[in-house]
Amino acid sequence: MDSPTVLRRRLGSELRRLREGAKLQAKSAADSLGFSATKVSRIESGQTTLKESDVRAMLELYGVTDEAELRQFITLTRRSTQRGWWHDYGEALPEWFQTYVGLEADASRIRTYESGLVPGLFQTAGYxxxxxxxxxxxxxxxxxxxxRVKLRLQRQEIIRDPSALTVHSVVSEAVLRRPVGGAEVMAQQVKHLIATAQQSNITVQVIPFTVGAHPALSTNFRILSFSDVPGEIAYSEALTSSIYIEKQSDIAWHATAFDQLTALALTPEDTIAWMHRLVSEEYAA
Incomplete structure (x- = not known):
């Protein structure tokens, strides 16, 4: 069964299609509905729980009168209000991060660049x-x-099935040289990353310090793709908030930057060899 997050994205995508088909700009639709422009944007991007009353009002404005189509939208709206498994973690999961966890669980492909931390999907419990x-x-x-640790490990279940999700991760050399938790924790973490990188659905590349400046020197980002929902999302986060980017030109910029990063980084094979050397030289007992 589809998760609440992907259902909200489907609904949002369809509502955007209907709005555009009705020749309405988002601001005009928001004004007619008595919504803020931000609310319409969040509904169309699947970032907020939908109310039946809001969906009915939007469908009426967009000229949807077919009873079967109306029933289908309302059914999807009701299903989209279900709770995802991650909601069981309560305060252990910040509200601003819940949307991302849902999107991550529904993604078919994730491309990520990290300059400071091992990606969450690859972290050990100790790290x-x-x-x-x-x-x-x-x-x-x-x-x-x-x-929180248990939640992070449960998130990693999505990479166990090679047919469900592929992840291509580029990390700065600094990520693996920073002794988070000390030598023993890092030795376990790097060994775990070596094993993970050898899964058929996982690609890991390290950008060495010798590369110097590169296109993402001052930022981290992820690009999420979905098999059954059109469009991609670029995502980045700060200490207490996150940003979702869906503008096609901006996503294209992120994708180009990622391609440049992969070209500058060590190859996947050389990355694994480099990590083996790192464990023996830096984190050996």
């Missing part, structure tokens, strides 16, 4: 635990931190 402890401004209990 993740250290990250959560260090970044915890609220001094959460050990139990809350362990729930």
């Amino acid at each position: 993740a635990r250290e990250i959560f402890r260090t970044h915890d401004r609220n001094q959460s209990s050990d139990a809350t931190i362990e729930r």
